[in-house]
Amino acid sequence: MTAKINFILAFHIHQPVGNFEHILMHATKTSYKPLFTKLYEHPNIKFVLHISGPVWEYFQENEPELMEKIALMASLGQCELMGGGFYEPILTVIPTEDALAQINLANDFFEKEFGIKPSGIWLAERVWEPNLPSILAKAGVKYTMIDDYHLKSVGIIGKELFGYFTTDDRGNTITIFPINEKLRYTMPFSRVEETIEYLRNIADESGENLIISADDGEKYGFWPKTYKWVWKQGWMEKFLTALENNSSWIKTTTPSEALENLPPKGRVYLPTCSYFEMSEWTLPPRLAREFHKLIEELKAQNKFDEMQPFLKGGFWRNFLAKYHESNWMHKRMIWVSSLLRKYSKEDHLVSNARRALFKSQCNCAYWHGVFGGLYLP
Incomplete structure (x- = not known):
């Protein structure tokens, strides 16, 4: 066969x-x-x-x-x-x-x-x-x-x-x-x-x-x-x-x-997680450098694949603690959402405001990877 x-x-x-x-x-x-x-x-x-x-x-x-x-x-x-x-x-x-x-x-x-x-x-x-x-x-x-x-x-x-x-x-x-x-x-x-x-x-x-x-x-x-x-x-x-x-x-x-x-x-039941690179990016700078150094050492020793399941960095919400600007935007978004829930969704102005709210929830501005995000002008 x-x-x-x-x-x-x-x-x-x-x-x-x-x-x-x-x-x-x-x-x-x-x-x-x-x-x-x-x-x-x-x-x-x-x-x-x-x-x-x-x-x-x-x-x-x-x-x-x-x-x-x-x-x-x-x-x-x-x-x-x-x-x-x-x-x-x-x-x-x-x-x-x-x-x-x-x-x-x-x-x-x-x-x-x-x-x-x-x-x-x-x-x-x-x-x-x-x-x-x-x-x-x-x-x-x-x-x-x-x-x-x-x-x-x-x-x-x-x-x-x-x-x-x-x-x-x-x-x-x-x-x-x-x-x-x-x-x-x-x-x-x-x-x-x-x-x-x-x-x-x-x-x-x-x-x-x-x-x-x-x-x-x-x-x-x-x-x-x-x-x-x-x-x-x-x-x-x-x-x-x-x-x-x-x-x-x-x-x-x-x-x-x-x-x-x-x-x-x-x-299967999974913990909080994202792709592996994210677990490095979310860490504070000093820890991120140490985490990256550890990864490179394991790769040099051909042990990375074996040890990767045991490597845990941060997770996405850490960006809200790492950057005050990100947390400020996030909490403003939550506040606006709570305000809009008080009004009828059928109202044209409210509908437009909800659309603007949903756009503000796009993830890109709240964090960064290798292509920028939060820190770009």
């Missing part, structure tokens, strides 16, 4: 609320448009797509042909669209009523534009907290994606990671799909053959192993020094062609199909 593997290929596309139009234009030219065009040319490659509200709004206004192309791929079953908080909030740090409203705002958008209701959502910055299943279940969400580091931190390692899991909070159950960390670093930065060989090593005769690649769509052309490699030198064309040429044992699939056709790996 031939060894086989199920492969979910997902793209997350986001730009902050209020970003400059020339940035959105450049990202569309170098990444979004060539990505959707290339995927359209390979209709047998299934993929998953999450686009945040600010980018959807830009596409509506400026890229109707891209909207039509996405709609067609979704209608043909090639593309599964994911929802989320429309303006990309960290769902667990905004009022629950606002979290539900942001998810519903996205659902309304998808119903109007594509005639669908997404069954899964993208978690902004993959920030997980144990009470999330209750929020998501109340919004009708069936699944989300988190980093496999979340699972490693509770002892699920190696081949145990190649599938999906269920979790719950106070009786509210959802499904979680772990994003493979290695693929986040090899795609598109390594040769296509390396990724295909990695998938070959995971394939087995049961045909039930599942691996998920999900990361920023911007790294396919918009990130520094990626446009030439991905598009001019043809990395994406080579990758999609390789998936087609190996379709006898690599099955591109979607989360919804996986839920129908594959059994869960088991039940």
